[in-house]
């Protein structure tokens with residue numbers, strides 16, 4: 282979806298500075314300060330067309346949310362959604378995730394959501410995977426004490442890779458599922474990707490934190 286050229290994307294983004302910011306990587310800006318007061322802050326990285334984060338923000342008006350997406354042509358679909366149904370607690374950010382540590386105060390995020398991140402199956406692209414050890418090290422700096430990463434994928438190999446990188450990073454697993462849609466969970470918010478491809482096979486989920494603890498004692502769900 283990202284390769285499609287949407288000629289009016291840049292113009293639309295510039296017209297809505299209250300709803301979306303486009304960052305190249307060297308701007309001097311602290312996204313925490315884009316909201317009127319400091320409240321819990323949750324971020325989705327690779328938000329696509331924004332259905333997940335918009336639903337989340339709408340249902341949780343007492344905390345703030347940021348959707349990060351790399352491509353103009355994709356995030357303008359989220360922008361159209363926010364124009365139709367504005368939410369004061371949701372900001373869209375067009376940026377590459379690799380620059381995020383410049384734009385947030387350390388230890389200021391309550392949750393990082395990674396929903397159906399691109400698996401980048403080729404070894405030479407490993408560094409682009411959003412659960413690569415370099416990204417995990419960055420998330421560790423950004424998450425507040427007790428903060429969590431919530432990761433969903435339909436790709437078994439990417440799930441296994443992410444389990445290994447998170448385990449090696451010393452993360453504690455709070456929830457694991459090998460078939461999320463078979464669990465009796467009422468709080469799952471379907472993403473666009475999940476709705477489209479979730480019927481083809483199981484959805485895997487990991488919730489993990491950098492808190493101290495023993496994985497054997499804490500894992501719930503059908504791991």
Ligand SMILES: C[S@@+](CC[C@H](N)C(=O)[O-])C[C@H]1O[C@@H](n2cnc3c(N)ncnc32)[C@H](O)[C@@H]1O
Pocket residue numbers: 283326327328329330349350351352355376377378379396397398399472473474475
């Ligand atoms: C497969 S789509 C999933 C979109 C959405 N989360 C969903 O579940 O429907 C992955 C998205 O992550 C974005 N993405 C990939 N790498 C990124 C990066 N380094 N920074 C920000 N976004 C990225 C892609 O542009 C794409 O829109």
